[in-house]
Amino acid sequence: MEPISHVNGAAIPFGRKNVDTDVIIPAHWLKTISREGLGQGAFEAVKTEDGNVFVDPQYEGAPILIAGDNFGCGSSREHAAWALLDMGLKCVIAPSFSDIFSGNAFKNGILTVALPQEAIDRLMEVAQTDPIDVDLETQTVTTPFQDRYAFEIDSFRKHCLLNGLDEVGLTLGKVGKIAEYEDKAASGLPFLAKTVASAA
Amino acid sequence: MTENPRTLYEKIWDAHVVDRQEDGTCLVYIDRHLVHEVTSPQAFEGLRVAGRKVRRPDLTLAVPDHNLPTTARIDADGKELPIADPQSAQQLSALKANAPDFGIRYIDATDREQGIVHVVGPEQGFSLPGATIVCGDSHTACHGGIGALAFGIGTTEVEHVLASQTLLLRQSKTMEVRVDGDLSPGVTPKDLILHIVGVIGTAGGTGYVIEYRGSVFEKMSVEGRLTVCNMSIEGGARAGIVAPDETTFEYLKGRPYAPKGEDWDKAIAWWKSIATDPGASFDKSVVIDAADIQPTVTWGTSPEDTVAIGGVVPSPESFADASKQQAAKVSLEYMGLEPGTKLTDVEVENIFIGSCTNSRIEDIRAAAKVLKGRKKAANVKWAIVVPGSGLVKQQAEAEGLDRIITDAGLEWREPGCSACLAMNPDKVPAGERCASTSNRNFTGRQGPGSRTHLMSPAMAAAVAITGRLTDVRDLVEIQA
Ligand code: SF4
Numbered sequence: 001m002e003p004i005s006h007v008n009g010a011a012i013p014f015g016r017k018n019v020d021t022d023v024i025i026p027a028h029w030l031k032t033i034s035r036e037g038l039g040q041g042a043f044e045a046v047k048t049e050d051g052n053v054f055v056d057p058q059y060e061g062a063p064i065l066i067a068g069d070n071f072g073c074g075s076s077r078e079h080a081a082w083a084l085l086d087m088g089l090k091c092v093i094a095p096s097f098s099d100i101f102s103g104n105a106f107k108n109g110i111l112t113v114a115l116p117q118e119a120i121d122r123l124m125e126v127a128q129t130d131p132i133d134v135d136l137e138t139q140t141v142t143t144p145f146q147d148r149y150a151f152e153i154d155s156f157r158k159h160c161l162l163n164g165l166d167e168v169g170l171t172l173g174k175v176g177k178i179a180e181y182e183d184k185a186a187s188g189l190p191f192l193a194k195t196v197a198s199a200a
Numbered sequence: 201m202t203e204n205p206r207t208l209y210e211k212i213w214d215a216h217v218v219d220r221q222e223d224g225t226c227l228v229y230i231d232r233h234l235v236h237e238v239t240s241p242q243a244f245e246g247l248r249v250a251g252r253k254v255r256r257p258d259l260t261l262a263v264p265d266h267n268l269p270t271t272a273r274i275d276a277d278g279k280e281l282p283i284a285d286p287q288s289a290q291q292l293s294a295l296k297a298n299a300p301d302f303g304i305r306y307i308d309a310t311d312r313e314q315g316i317v318h319v320v321g322p323e324q325g326f327s328l329p330g331a332t333i334v335c336g337d338s339h340t341a342c343h344g345g346i347g348a349l350a351f352g353i354g355t356t357e358v359e360h361v362l363a364s365q366t367l368l369l370r371q372s373k374t375m376e377v378r379v380d381g382d383l384s385p386g387v388t389p390k391d392l393i394l395h396i397v398g399v400i401g402t403a404g405g406t407g408y409v410i411e412y413r414g415s416v417f418e419k420m421s422v423e424g425r426l427t428v429c430n431m432s433i434e435g436g437a438r439a440g441i442v443a444p445d446e447t448t449f450e451y452l453k454g455r456p457y458a459p460k461g462e463d464w465d466k467a468i469a470w471w472k473s474i475a476t477d478p479g480a481s482f483d484k485s486v487v488i489d490a491a492d493i494q495p496t497v498t499w500g501t502s503p504e505d506t507v508a509i510g511g512v513v514p515s516p517e518s519f520a521d522a523s524k525q526q527a528a529k530v531s532l533e534y535m536g537l538e539p540g541t542k543l544t545d546v547e548v549e550n551i552f553i554g555s556c557t558n559s560r561i562e563d564i565r566a567a568a569k570v571l572k573g574r575k576k577a578a579n580v581k582w583a584i585v586v587p588g589s590g591l592v593k594q595q596a597e598a599e600g601l602d603r604i605i606t607d608a609g610l611e612w613r614e615p616g617c618s619a620c621l622a623m624n625p626d627k628v629p630a631g632e633r634c635a636s637t638s639n640r641n642f643t644g645r646q647g648p649g650s651r652t653h654l655m656s657p658a659m660a661a662a663v664a665i666t667g668r669l670t671d672v673r674d675l676v677e678i679q680a
Contacts (some may be wrong), residue, residue, distance in 0.1 A: 031287035033241035078354035
């Protein structure tokens with residue numbers, strides 16, 4: 001995973017609320033067995049709307065997306081995060097995110113920043129003409145016009161994002177504790193600790 | 201030692217914490233992992249690249265469901281028929297190869313036990329009360345109906361569970377949805393959960409695990425509870441759960457993977473002990489009166505867009521919040537509906553009875569009861585009934601339900617996800633409506649341009665007969 005500490009550049013002023021995962025990447029794109037190339041299918045339906053921001057050359061390759069409330073609701077498909085990554089996005093700013101989506105985004109090194117609607121409104125305006133700066137180290141979003149918004153992030157997530165740490169590797173470092181749990185479960189909760197081998 | 205009163209969720213959580221980090225994130229043990237073909241190839245690829253193994257193949261079960269066509273899978277000579285769509289075929293064969301490569305049990309598309317993961321898990325007794333269950337699919341919440349803490353995960357998490365049998369999680373807040381009283385005759389668990397999602401909204405449960413409590417759930421069958429918990433995700437919650445009770449134990453006993461002998465007795469004792477303690481508090485509580493619930497359908501493109509069948513299509517102005525007004529306007533345009541139209545005047549051309557929400561034997565029975573001795577309306581062009589598993593199919597056929605269904609002019613198909621998300625060839629044509637027993641009515645969900653109305657199996661069967669949205673109680677006599 002790429003470490004991420006600072007994102008600076010054009011921000012796509014999308015702003016829509018309740019953007020579900022079918023909008024981010026429609027189901028017919030889920031048939032791939034690889035993580036790459038999904039950017040093409042990202043926001044497929046939105047891209048057919050008149051005057052949409054995704055086909056505007058001004059925002060081509062932009063690293064930031066600005067959206068409305070409840071971004072990423074719907075299915076657990078991680079393809080949504082891969083699609084955003086494949087589009088070149090590194091950060092999504094919205095008033096709130098669905099739990100599963102923000103987890104998936106984080107695991108793929110995409111920073112999700114939750115800010116109040118007033119801040120979003122202002123950033124939408126700035127993004128029409130100017131770049132936006134997101135600094136993970138100091139947990140702030142700034143604009144060239146002295147706007148400055150602080151955001152919260154879980155300290156573990158921050159640590160992993162800053163260092164590009166892979167969660168699976170981190171967890172396997174605790175394999176002793178996992179084995180200990182399994183021993184305990186085998187006697188305490190034997191019915192959960194195994195499945196019947198003879199089952200069909 | 202006297203302990204603080206805890207909820208069911210908190211007890212399951214506490215029993216599964218392997219390690220607690222300083223910041224409160226916990227490494228949580230996973231008891232059962234269901235794997236299907238869509239969200240697993242990249243996880244297996246990740247394991248291979250890193251040279252990792254599956255830690256507990258014995259706690260993992262793989263079954264294909266999303267891409268499978270629901271037409272015949274073997275020809276007259278018993279030979280497996282090819283999958284026409286090359287991408288679907290590629291995903292399916294990846295699972296078929298990955299499972300044995302990593303030592304995982306695999307149910308093949310041609311096996312009688314094959315079905316939708318969320319139907320297969322409980323049916324096989326693989327899903328158990330008090331267990332932590334995950335699958336790379338948001339409707340894993342379904343298994344909460346059996347009393348499990350079950351939730352959907354993304355592909356990187358699938359890889360994490362395969363490699364370590366654990367997940368890194370933060371504990372959720374607790375929410376109680378209490379429904380006391382009796383559901384009116386003709387009102388089903390599906391109507392109930394559509395009503396609940398309508399009340400709490402699609403973000404109402406975000407950050408919470410819901411426990412469904414009250415006499416309505418106590419009296420409900422396990423299959424009904426699976427239907428309710430299935431759509432917890434539509435209410436924004438990661439999981440929904442109903443406390444295991446005698447009904448649950450009765451349902452599980454003797455199923456292939458269910459514990460046996462001494463383990464079964466130990467299991468029952470523990471399962472009884474994990475119910476929410478008297479005096480335990482929830483972070484949020486929603487109380488619904490069962491008597492308020494009518495057969496319910498959706499009118500828009502969000503599962504919260506619900507309305508009782510006796511009502512009319514709402515006008516955007518009827519919503520308080522400006523963004524909801526805007527969303528309603530867009531929805532109505534997409535759905536081709538005029539505010540004020542009586543729902544029962546809306547004509548429907550397609551019927552889909554199936555999906556992990558409503559494809560179990562009770563659902564097929566409910567649909568067959570309405571279809572019995574009747575014929576599909578002339579304007580209904582496409583009507584399919586897709587059982588949730590090969591075993592449901594077998595049971596339905598043993599009861600003669602398939603004949604009732606085909607005599608009424610509907611098609612009886614092979615098990616799978618089918619038109620729920622239309623990854624396979626079962627799609628609703630653009631601009632046409634579908635009365636669907638699935639769980640999502642998102643734009644394009646059942647095929648580009650498709651217009652979905654969510655409802656119960658009995659209601660969808662009634663629509664098949666009349667060709668328009670219908671109150672099933674007007675069609676068949678419902679006994680109290
Ligand atoms: S039936 Fe539908 S909701 Fe259920 S697992 Fe399949 S695609 Fe997902």
